[in-house]
Amino acid sequence: MDLRDELRVDERLARRGFRFTPQRQQVYAVLLQQRDHPTAERVFIRAKRKMPEISMATVYNCLDALVKCEVARLVALERGAARFCPNMRPHGHFYCTVCERVFDVDLPAAPGIALPPGCRVERYELAIHGRCAACAPARPGRRGKRRSG
Amino acid sequence: MDLRDELRVDERLARRGFRFTPQRQQVYAVLLQQRDHPTAERVFIRAKRKMPEISMATVYNCLDALVKCEVARLVALERGAARFCPNMRPHGHFYCTVCERVFDVDLPAAPGIALPPGCRVERYELAIHGRCAACAPARPGRRGKRRSG
DNA sequence: TGTCTGGGTTAGAATTGTTCCAAGTATTGA
C-alpha cells in the first residue's frame, strides 16, 4: 500500500472522528490489494487470512467507515451483495452477466444529460451490463466473431 | 391504460408462455397508474386495493414475468428494495437522496464510453444521485417528504 | 497510577427483501 495513501486515509477517518484501527487498515489493504470489486463476504474471507479473529460485523463496520470517509465506494450493480471499490476517481462499471466480474470504465467528460430543473447532482453511477471479452464468444447470440482458444 | 399497450403486453407474455392473468393485469396497471418507481411492497399495497386477496409472492411472480417479457424494468438504485418502472424506452434515473423519489431522465444520444476491448454491451444503467428541486435548497439534514400511497 | 469516557470489536440475534415450496386452483388441449 502506498504510504501517502495510508496517511491520507488515516487523516480522512480522523477528520470524521473515526480511528484507523488495525481492522480498518486490514480491510482497506484487502480492497487495495485485489481490485476486483469484492463483496463484503469476500473482503471478510480475505481479511481473515491475516487477521483470523475479525468478524463479519467488523468488516461491515470498516467498509461503512471507509465509504463514509470517501476512501472507498459502494457499488450496487445487481440485486444481492454490494461490492466495494477503492478507486475514488469518477468512473463507471462494466458488469459481465456471465462471469460476474466487474471492470472500471472511464466516464465521458461531459455527460450532457437533461435533468429535471433545480436538481443538484451529488454523483453519477454508470453501470454497463454485458459480456466481457472472455465471455462474449461463449454463448452464440447474434453474429459475433468466433475466436479460437 | 392504453388498449394497444395491453394487447401488446398480452402478446409479449404469450410469446414466452406466460398468461396475462388478472393478477398480472392488476400489477401492470399499478405500474402504469402511478409512475413513481414503486418497490414490490408498494406495488403489493396498491394492487391490494382492487384485489385484496393478492399475495406478495404473486406480486413478485408478476413483476418477474413483466420484467422477463420486457414490459417493465427492475431498477436497483440503492441497497434495499428494488424498484419497478414500466417505461421501456432507454432512460436513466435521478434518485433524490433526501426524499427518495425517482425521476426518469433522458440519456445522451452517444454515451462515448471507452469499454475494455471485446466487450459486448447488453444495457446501460445510469443512476444520478442528488437532490431534487424540492429538496435541493435544504441544508444537509432531513427535509422533503415522502408521499404515502 | 486508577478510572472515566467513548469509540471499536465481537458473536449472535433481528430485520429486510426476496425466493422457494407444497397445496390447491384455473386454464388449455385432447
Place this chain on the structure above:
DNA sequence: TCAATACTTGGAACAATTCTAACCCAGACA
C-alpha cells in the same frame, strides 16, 4: 371429461445487512 400445465397462495427458508449487548482498549484526566 380428464390430464397437463401454469398460476396463486401463505408460509417457510434464505441471503445480505443491521442491531444489540458485552466486553476491550486508547486517551484524558484526577
